[in-house]
Amino acid sequence: MASVVLEERGTQSGSRGPEVVNDFSIHVATANGSGSMSSNNILMRAIFQMGIPVSGKNLFPSNIQGLPTWFTIRASKEGFIARRRDIGVLICMNPETAQEDVKTVNPGAAVIYEESLNLRGTRDDVHFYPVPFSKLVLELVHDGKLRRLAVNMIYVGVAAWLLGIEMEEIKKALSKQFKGKEKAVEINLAAIQGGFDWAARNLVKSDPFRLERMNATAGKIIIDGNAAAAMGCAMAGVTVVAWYPITPSSSLAESLISYCQQHRIDPQTGKPTFAIVQAEDELAALGMVMGAGWAGARSMTATSGPGISLMSEFTGLGYYAEIPAVVFDIQRVGPSTGLPTRTMQGDILSTYFLSHGDAKHILLIPGSVTECYLFAQEAFDLAERFQTPVFVMSDLDLGMNNWMADPFPYPEKPFDRGKVLRSSEEIKAHIAKFGEFARYRDVDGDGIPYRTLPGFSDLPAAAYFTRGSGHTDHATYSERPQDYKDLMDRLARKFETARRAVPKPEKRTTPGARVGILHYGSSDFAVQEARHLLSRRGMPSDSLRVRALPFPAEVLEFVASHDRVYVVDQNRDGQMYDLLRLELTPQDVARLRSIRHYDGFPLDAETVVEGVEAGEKV
Amino acid sequence: MASVVLEERGTQSGSRGPEVVNDFSIHVATANGSGSMSSNNILMRAIFQMGIPVSGKNLFPSNIQGLPTWFTIRASKEGFIARRRDIGVLICMNPETAQEDVKTVNPGAAVIYEESLNLRGTRDDVHFYPVPFSKLVLELVHDGKLRRLAVNMIYVGVAAWLLGIEMEEIKKALSKQFKGKEKAVEINLAAIQGGFDWAARNLVKSDPFRLERMNATAGKIIIDGNAAAAMGCAMAGVTVVAWYPITPSSSLAESLISYCQQHRIDPQTGKPTFAIVQAEDELAALGMVMGAGWAGARSMTATSGPGISLMSEFTGLGYYAEIPAVVFDIQRVGPSTGLPTRTMQGDILSTYFLSHGDAKHILLIPGSVTECYLFAQEAFDLAERFQTPVFVMSDLDLGMNNWMADPFPYPEKPFDRGKVLRSSEEIKAHIAKFGEFARYRDVDGDGIPYRTLPGFSDLPAAAYFTRGSGHTDHATYSERPQDYKDLMDRLARKFETARRAVPKPEKRTTPGARVGILHYGSSDFAVQEARHLLSRRGMPSDSLRVRALPFPAEVLEFVASHDRVYVVDQNRDGQMYDLLRLELTPQDVARLRSIRHYDGFPLDAETVVEGVEAGEKV
Amino acid sequence: MSSVADPKAPPVNRVGLSVKEYGGLKSTLCTGCGHDVITRQITQAFYEMGVAPHKVAKMSGIGCSSKTTAYFVDRGHGFNAVHGRMPAVATGAMLANHGLVTIGVSGDGDTASIGAGQFVHMLRRNIPMIYVIENNGVYGLTKGQFSATADLGTRLKTGVVSDLPPIDLCAMAIELGCGYVARSFSGDMKQLVALLKGAIAHRGTALLDVISPCVTFNNHEGSMKSYKWAKEHEIPIQEIGFVPYFEEIHVDYDPGTTQEVELHDGSKIRLKKLREDYDATNKGGALALLLEAEQKQEFLTGLIYVEPSKKDFLSLLSLPDVPLASLTEKETRPPREALDKMMEELR
Amino acid sequence: MSSVADPKAPPVNRVGLSVKEYGGLKSTLCTGCGHDVITRQITQAFYEMGVAPHKVAKMSGIGCSSKTTAYFVDRGHGFNAVHGRMPAVATGAMLANHGLVTIGVSGDGDTASIGAGQFVHMLRRNIPMIYVIENNGVYGLTKGQFSATADLGTRLKTGVVSDLPPIDLCAMAIELGCGYVARSFSGDMKQLVALLKGAIAHRGTALLDVISPCVTFNNHEGSMKSYKWAKEHEIPIQEIGFVPYFEEIHVDYDPGTTQEVELHDGSKIRLKKLREDYDATNKGGALALLLEAEQKQEFLTGLIYVEPSKKDFLSLLSLPDVPLASLTEKETRPPREALDKMMEELR
């Protein structure tokens, strides 16, 4: 019956328009903790394996079970993987939100839903596909305990039939998902196949959405930014990790634990070449990292906004006493607890200036999972080179969502351990060259002093005293005005050296562009798509993605060379826009416009397009 | 003997120049904890009582006993009480630093010193007055235990003779200092008189420095900024105070305790109308203040840089959940522990943006002890009016040093307790007017919602739930993007309302001025003196003293109306200069120049003059 | 026992309110979460004690446990503060208004990990409040990492084993002078509600360390905070009866086997000893008991230590009867003479 | 016993260094400050134990006490961290280099007030380090406010009386499983140096709570942390002898009156009981003793509890013998194959 009705609707809805192939997004609405995650992954991977560029975003609540969750899979033959506002295919599994969910889709969308939800009446401009999921699961899954999860597999089958996802790829994805668990594969496959067959028998396709094999993902990987960053840390030879759980950063530490357990065990001794400690809070976490960095380890922590606030005092110590440390800030929506499971670039400004007193810090801002991997390594080199805390500013969208990427390159560059005198020999050589060892003396003009490590040399000259209070270049206590000034001026000089050492911004150009878009981090996906759309609409634009602070010269040049530059911030106050105003000449400040997105959802291309068009009064 | 030699020196040093009357500074070099404080106070007060404008600055170490300390008394007939670089009269009591100290004085200066230090050889362009303090004290003070302290009284007597300080006033100051302690007065007077008499018998005055009675201090008071602020808090009806000791803020809390014990005991019940708690740390201190503010108390804490860093997370909660709190930041030299006993305006920028996520706070910046008193009261009104943490940014120079002022006015303005519904009646009236009570709803466009207090009304409608996580205007938990955006936009609107409510800047003009000086806080003394000097040198200037953030419109107008505006910061990074750049138009930014002083000593007029002259290429 | 007028009307307590009026929002925790059971007992206890709901201040930190303050007595004010720092906020609230009946709900992570410092000082000050730790040995809200109360040798689903000794929050509380220290289990409702009523009757910090299984992350085989483990291992040291001050019943009891303790408000708590003559008023004995339990890995529940007479922080401050929050300009702004006097001293 | 070659040369220890080579900068504390006395005993203990000075890591927080790490063993590295958070920094340093001999020096404010949380977790983890609290009951560096160890009823010069119970850091340490817990007095140098040598010989956190009068702010009549009060009230529970592992002397002792405990490095500490058969290896007894002392306001000193066999945190992590800080790219960057494998799993 259903099918007939549907066909009519399909006709009525008058959307016998052109097919939409490999360019729409699938929105799955479920309840948190209902185990839909594996189903969604399987859908996403199967599409990916069909060679279609894809991305998966999980919009989840700060709750463990019961509250609504949405998973969006975007397929894009052009390879755009940012969030997309309009929804092509909706799968309604959550009674709580079904009514609302249906309202959100575009006219002509396909809506798969649990029959009993009776959504048909709600709209007449979409394609409804009622499915008796709860009945089907009883037939398809015999073990009652498994049904709650298996029901989600049924919609995989239905979607596969409706959209033309190849069952072969679904099977591959399935067995990858449940690697080794034969039984699980078997049961879930039955459910998927059951859904597929039921759909084939009972549904008539009336919507325009279809997926077909192409060849744009060969050799690519899918990974989330936190796993990528963890991989980078493992490759960077991190030796001491202290962390305190907090969403969305926990998975970075937890992936790191498993990568290290697999790849950081000394083959000879069978012992770990790392120590990972769950601290009692973030003050302790950074404190441990400071102690370890001081003693010569490559040490790090990972946290999010509230943790950054708690790390403020220790960060000032690291800046002033010059101690290497790597801190990952996987940004979420603040201030305070805010929206712990939503994304934002809200800590850029406060982290750049973190600590009371005069202090500025090196920030690395990855714009892709690949950069999460690369900048993790870069961060340790910079922290040891500049003997200061370095922050890697990722965010929830980048860190916890699934992104396509080329396989990561094996690092060719050797570690940069910075100016460390590791042995009595090195210390003697240093003294021979510079007359003496003075912990905080700038012997070569770059603002960076040499350091020794506790316990590495028995030369009396090797020892020095570290303190957060005023000190001479010999690290002795001092309240002399000139000593303080000299130290602060050298730290400023060191920061200028860093300006030349941090990753340069990434520039993309379009012939004839007069306007530029300046952005950073996870905004890149939406911005590049926006540039594509803008060009189509006859407005070519260049883009510059800031990848680190302090701003390298290229940033200022980019602004100077465009009529108008739209600064894209995922926060309310235009934090990057503000930081630019602090460094640009007044003339160049006049070129800036600010586009701000701050509702907790990842940035989408439309927002950028609208911002630019508004500014250009198109 | 000594005297003769001295006379010759006096002659040789050829400084029989004109007398210097009521316009020089006296520099007393002693060791910390040697009990010179009372002597210095007596000197300062005696001069003050002679009707001569005076200020006293204590340059002390972060140490309890033994390290060098300097006390500078500036007498200025013109009433300038900022720090002054050049020293007219030096009193050398500290063997450790005597050699260095002598180097610091101007040619022609008078140097009183302990004979045995043998300084005579060190320079031939100053007037040396060797005094056998250690011998004298044996004769003058019989109780051995008291000698360590009494020796300092001897130099009071010597200075009195040398500079013409009236003994009558010395006696008055002495008995004020040791109020009630007859014995102490007696012993110390003997020492002072002894010093005076010895000097009269053995010294011949050859230096030009003299103090003579005038009438510029009648009715005035001398007080430090922390005591003034404490007085303001007591007058503002503070009811809950939670603090953790830290230099230079401790004396604010400690003065508050004694003022409250004297003036905040309910005459009927004999019980305190306040609760002051020494918390276990700054996180707890602000936490207690939050809890108390939420429950309806006027609550506050006082701290310095490291404490501000630790308060970052709770500050974000206060901003986002809208809880009144008053925080005094008596700024010292950071970052980290820095120079705990030296002054700086180093926390302005980080406090304005304190907390992760998007947050900006109201800052009040007192520029005199009188404003410490007034702004303390203003702060409670603003905190309750705007339901948010308000920071009073004082500093060590203002807070711990002695300043002359007119007696403080009794507050005429009634308390502003803000939009609080204190009873069922008020709540009913509110509901009648607005339909319902919604804790976070902006019912009248100023961005400020109404609140109720726990336990004040048994109406079910009165209760609401406070949280640092996302919430609707009904204070219920929400992750809806629109709810978040609405809340953050309202908070921004509320901040704009505050811009119109905070104290306006103070403007001073000179006819014909094209350049302006923009400054804040304790810099005012040096800036006004600098303007005086600049005018003398033919460069009239206007000044604008910013008294609060966010910037009122007048600040932008001032900049717009001057060719060049010199922004005076007592920090390395030009923090106020940066904050201005974030709000001015590019054209006006172009007018700004930055003058930065950051060696831990209070700002002096010369630094400002040099900065302006350099900029104006005079 | 509440007098029922209209037979159809729900029973009401001594202040004329039905148990519904002590309820809160619908829980968003996982079905079966131990915390929800505790929420119900808290609701029941406030109802039975006839506490005026609008006087209730519900304080919490961050965590699944800390969320539960929204699920009971929503006619009271709630404050969901920051992670691990609720004690300070509660302290401030009590300073401002000592008339509030304050209950803090926290988790083992919120209290024993990030919150250890404030926990220590709340106890030292003896802040008058009920402090309930919903103890599941893990960080539920961040998906199940071990907390500092995870038992030695307990195992996560991932296989990770806890190799550090757990912090015994009851022992710590007794050590720091807390006058009402109980351990319970969310599966033991009868005991829990009695202990909660006692906590309401006590003046000073009343600590309840309640084992409350996390069904999602710590309820499996090998977990020592699972329902199964707790049910199998719970050893109540007393059978607990509670006689509220407003009920005039006299049941005789045998002082040999039952210990009666009068609490601050006049209510009495009756401890029928299940462990041969254990004296809950003996500090040394209480510490010894916990030590023994730790060494034998015994899971003892009951009122471990009670000392009703200890002064609470607010009485040390000798605050006025009117809450500070109610004072107005009239009472709190010193008169002109006071200012004149201060000025005089500075001339 | 150091062998003296050249009669004019100063005596040297087993590693051939004189006591001078264990010295530091001149103290800037007040003359007579208890902390300086402790500094001297620390110097002496490191000298006598023949610890390689360059292996010594001197950790501290902020306070007069925390400054003292600059006054001994300046051939070791010092780290003057932030207030109350030194345990974390020390933990990190030990993780990076377990070959360091780490001594933390803190104050009662630094440890019991702002530092309570980190103190608790350092003890729970049993971080291998000597942790000395120079306990004067006040915040010296901020001019004498009470700390959380101020005794009940003690009075400041200003007249203010402490009305909160002091935190007993030794009891807390024992409660939290610390394996070496001692209380001493800076006036009792013989006992202190023996306890310090024992602490060096112990593996795990060795806690010394040393009463160390603040002569400037807390040494007056009415203070319960003054030299006078401490001298008059100190009751040593043992006479303490220490036999380092590198000295082969056999003195017989009577097990009835003396308890000998072998420490981690093979050294032996001998406790001649002054309190009728007190057993320093019995946790329950130790807690009972401290409770009794608290109730009687007795000032007991000595090795209150010792349990040398408890595993320290680093051994739980089974770290390699080479310190992590010494590992280079060679040992810490996974090979190309490892990356390929990770990539494969993501395809």
Ligand SMILES: Cc1ncc(C[n+]2csc(CCOP(=O)(O)OP(=O)(O)O)c2C)c(N)n1
């Ligand atoms: C400063 C800070 N750090 C970390 C977090 C993340 N976080 C939220 S809840 C929680 C632990 C909760 O554990 P517990 O207190 O035991 O409560 P449960 O969820 O187990 O009931 C953590 C670490 C946070 N919210 N704030």
Ligand SMILES: Cc1ncc(C[n+]2csc(CCOP(=O)(O)OP(=O)(O)O)c2C)c(N)n1
């Ligand atoms: C975050 C922070 N808060 C406050 C201070 C100020 N402060 C410095 S030392 C100290 C207390 C020192 O007391 P204690 O640890 O007992 O050491 P003592 O001076 O008594 O030896 C305080 C509160 C600080 N340095 N940092």
Ligand code: SF4
């Ligand atoms: S995760 Fe655990 S603690 Fe949190 S709600 Fe679920 S069961 Fe309860």
Ligand code: SF4
């Ligand atoms: S103030 Fe007290 S603790 Fe500090 S150095 Fe002086 S005597 Fe010692």
Ligand SMILES: [Mg+2]
């Ligand atoms: Mg828990």
Ligand SMILES: [Mg+2]
């Ligand atoms: Mg102390």
